[in-house]
Amino acid sequence: MTPAFSIAVYCGSRMGQTPEFASCAQAVGHWIGSRGGQLVYGGGNNGLMGQVANATQDAGGRVVGVIPTSLVELEFANKRCDELHIVDNMHQRKAMMAERADAFLALPGGIGTFEELFEVWTWRQLGYHNKPIGILNLDGYYDEMLSFLASGVRHGFMSEWQMSLVETSGDLNTLLPKLVETAGLSQQSADLAKQI
Numbered sequence: 001m002t003p004a005f006s007i008a009v010y011c012g013s014r015m016g017q018t019p020e021f022a023s024c025a026q027a028v029g030h031w032i033g034s035r036g037g038q039l040v041y042g043g044g045n046n047g048l049m050g051q052v053a054n055a056t057q058d059a060g061g062r063v064v065g066v067i068p069t070s071l072v073e074l075e076f077a078n079k080r081c082d083e084l085h086i087v088d089n090m091h092q093r094k095a096m097m098a099e100r101a102d103a104f105l106a107l108p109g110g111i112g113t114f115e116e117l118f119e120v121w122t123w124r125q126l127g128y129h130n131k132p133i134g135i136l137n138l139d140g141y142y143d144e145m146l147s148f149l150a151s152g153v154r155h156g157f158m159s160e161w162q163m164s165l166v167e168t169s170g171d172l173n174t175l176l177p178k179l180v181e182t183a184g185l186s187q188q189s190a191d192l193a194k195q196i
Helices: 019-034 047-058 090-100 111-125 143-154 160-164 172-195
Strands: 006-010 038-041 062-068 083-087 103-106 133-136 166-169
Touching: 006 090, 006 111, 006 172, 019 038, 019 047, 019 172, 038 047, 038 090, 047 062, 062 090, 083 090, 090 111, 103 111, 103 172, 111 133, 133 172, 143 160, 166 172
Parallel strands: 006 038, 006 103, 038 062, 062 083, 103 133, 133 166
Antiparallel strands: none
16 A cells, blocks of 8 residues: 655664653654554664654554664664665665655754754755755754754855755644645646646
8 A cells, every 4th residue: 555655754773861752753653654654764673763663653654664784783673664675885775765755854863863864955955856854853952953053044154045945843743744745745746847
């Protein structure tokens, strides 16, 4: 059965220091799965990654994991995935995740999460894709990062337009529907352009 939508979620392979992070990851997975969606993620079973994947499947959604060979043991590759792709390197991992996703969502995480977020953001500003990107700013986790990025705008190294390419919210029930809706509109525009 074809999923209603497909969201790539970037998040930590650690749990974080407060239970709210795990609860949020579970809630995101439940939201995706209960609406017939598909999760595309890094394929690990550790930390928030495992929480969002297991919650997606438990709620009836599909899970596509993409993990490099070198991380299969380190991140405990999730054998429950509906599809588990073991690839050679991080470049292949990120390319496949981007290809399989209709939208991108960053949850709390570390430098891997930041790197994946900034890459798809850069790709969008360069026109390599027009898929929506969201940051779920749980408990102000991303406040300092967003403040720093605003300083990039003030100092003339970034623009407000670049900032507008990413939706930010602390409420998953506001952010996720917006990403899915925008992804659907983007796909309709792409399909129409092919017909012209």
